[in-house]
Amino acid sequence: MKKITSRTIVCFFLALALVAGTGIFTVKFFMEGSTWSAFSANRHLYTNKVLNTGRILDETGQVLAEYDRTDNKWKYSNNSYIRKATLHTVGDSTGMIGTGALTRFADKLTGYNVITGAKPIFPGGRDLYLTLNADVCQTAYKALNGHRGTVGVYNYKTGEIICMVSTPTYDPASPPTIHDGDKTYDGVYMNRLLSATFIPGSTFKLITATAALEKIDGVENRTFHCSGKVMIGDQLITCPDAHGDLTLDQALAVSCNCVFGQLAAEIGSDQLAEYVKKAGLTGSLSINGIHTAKSTFDFTYGGKGGLAWSGIGQGKDLVNPCALMVYSGAIANGGSAAKPQIISHTAFEKGVRTSLYLKHSTKKLIEEDTASKLADMMRNNVINQYGQGNFPGLTICAKSGTAQSDHTDEDNAWFTGFLQDPDHPYAFIVLVEEGGSGSKVAGKVANTVLQAAVKSE
Numbered sequence: 519m520k521k522i523t524s525r526t527i528v529c530f531f532l533a534l535a536l537v538a539g540t541g542i543f544t545v546k547f548f549m550e551g552s553t554w555s556a557f558s559a560n561r562h563l564y565t566n567k568v569l570n571t572g573r574i575l576d577e578t579g580q581v582l583a584e585y586d587r588t589d590n591k592w593k594y595s596n597n598s599y600i601r602k603a604t605l606h607t608v609g610d611s612t613g614m615i616g617t618g619a620l621t622r623f624a625d626k627l628t629g630y631n632v633i634t635g636a637k638p639i640f641p642g643g644r645d646l647y648l649t650l651n652a653d654v655c656q657t658a659y660k661a662l663n664g665h666r667g668t669v670g671v672y673n674y675k676t677g678e679i680i681c682m683v684s685t686p687t688y689d690p691a692s693p694p695t696i697h698d699g700d701k702t703y704d705g706v707y708m709n710r711l712l713s714a715t716f717i718p719g720s721t722f723k724l725i726t727a728t729a730a731l732e733k734i735d736g737v738e739n740r741t742f743h744c745s746g747k748v749m750i751g752d753q754l755i756t757c758p759d760a761h762g763d764l765t766l767d768q769a770l771a772v773s774c775n776c777v778f779g780q781l782a783a784e785i786g787s788d789q790l791a792e793y794v795k796k797a798g799l800t801g802s803l804s805i806n807g808i809h810t811a812k813s814t815f816d817f818t819y820g821g822k823g824g825l826a827w828s829g830i831g832q833g834k835d836l837v838n839p840c841a842l843m844v845y846s847g848a849i850a851n852g853g854s855a856a857k858p859q860i861i862s863h864t865a866f867e868k869g870v871r872t873s874l875y876l877k878h879s880t881k882k883l884i885e886e887d888t889a890s891k892l893a894d895m896m897r898n899n900v901i902n903q904y905g906q907g908n909f910p911g912l913t914i915c916a917k918s919g920t921a922q923s924d925h926t927d928e929d930n931a932w933f934t935g936f937l938q939d940p941d942h943p944y945a946f947i948v949l950v951e952e953g954g955s956g957s958k959v960a961g962k963v964a965n966t967v968l969q970a971a972v973k974s975e
């Protein structure tokens with residue numbers, strides 16, 4: 519009897535495992551079936567390991583890549599600037615670009631469905647519409663003017679990425695032979711907006727200012743003094759000139775290192791760590807399943823002096839450009855922003871949509887009241903420091919950065935911010951590696967790209 523009871527229990531658990539296993543498989547089949555089907559060993563969909571179906575288009579319907587069944591290869595835009603500007607978003611047919619749609623969204627191009635699998639009811643692949651505007655990308659690529667760097671522009675209300683350009687790049691229609699150590703193609707396969715981290719320089723003062731506004735009582739009414747240099751811990755922090763007496767707004771506008779170094783030391787390493795986390799910098803964003811690189815910090819390194827350098831965006835800070843763009847979007851949008859997305863929708867060849875665009879939001883990255891104060895301060899930066907005349911017709915709020923890097927001879931130029939414009943709610947990030955001055959060089963790129971983005975609507 520005992521034997522039968524124990525066998526019954528064993529059988530019961532085996533049956534339970536079978537039911538659970540079937541359940542898990544069924545869920546995975548519905549969730550991931552399209553990805554399994556798009557695996558490169560599937561000969562229905564691949565010719566010589568190259569996906570052989572579908573088209574990729576920008577938001578206006580401009581074709582960026584299309585499989586040519588006569589020549590059995592992918593054909594890209596006729597415009598070589600657009601081919602280079604969209605390389606890191608569209609990808610290449612050999613899969614060298616990890617973030618490219620041809621690799622990451624192969625399942626969207628195949629026309630796969632759960633009923634008939636890889637042999638769809640309606641033949642032909644799908645059209646994958648991206649949120650990008652290829653002409654704005656082209657403008658950004660030209661504005662970077664041969665520098666390494668990245669430009670991102672996105673709608674902080676809807677999440678649509680309008681511009682995503684990463685340089686160096688190449689023409690996917692005629693890929694170059696790249697040798698190890700070739701500086702022209704340094705990091706060419708990497709999408710700098712999504713997959714890289716850089717020293718943020720003074721753009722990080724936005725985070726220090728956020729923490730100061732919330733954690734230091736009366737900081738807005740204080741008058742600081744900058745004599746051009748100050749000892750914090752064992753570190754000498756310097757400004758290019760003595761800024762004299764300053765309010766917090768003025769210190770952000772002139773990007774005073776002495777004031778922001780002191781503020782970081784006063785805020786303390788634990789609280790600054792809390793703020794980079796709350797700002798979403800240390801997490802990873804999922805852009806239609808593509809995970810962005812996490813920003814990294816070490817606020818305990820080098821005591822108070824090290825903390826002061828971190829507070830002004832040097833030290834051990836490494837920030838992902840896309841995360842910083844979203845932070846700017848959250849400042850613009852009352853504390854949280856739409857999550858960036860690159861897929862608009864998929865459609866049959868004849869234009870009938872097969873998917874919807876759904877908006878998703880970040881959690882609260884900044885308190886609403888603080889976001890509003892920061893927005894005013896960033897508007898003040900433009901009016902009193904960068905010059906509204908450099909951004910004709912744009913109600914732009916911004917922060918520049920000029921970051922020193924150990925790996926480069928010249929400084930990296932940054933510019934991030936947003937438009938206060940209900941018809942064009944765009945947040946942006948510009949990084950020009952070895953570009954020099956943030957507001958002059960990266961600010962000029964931002965203006966050129968934003969003018970094109972506003973006109974494109």
Ligand SMILES: [Zn+2]
Pocket residue numbers: 744745746757759760761773774775776777
């Ligand atoms: Zn100063």
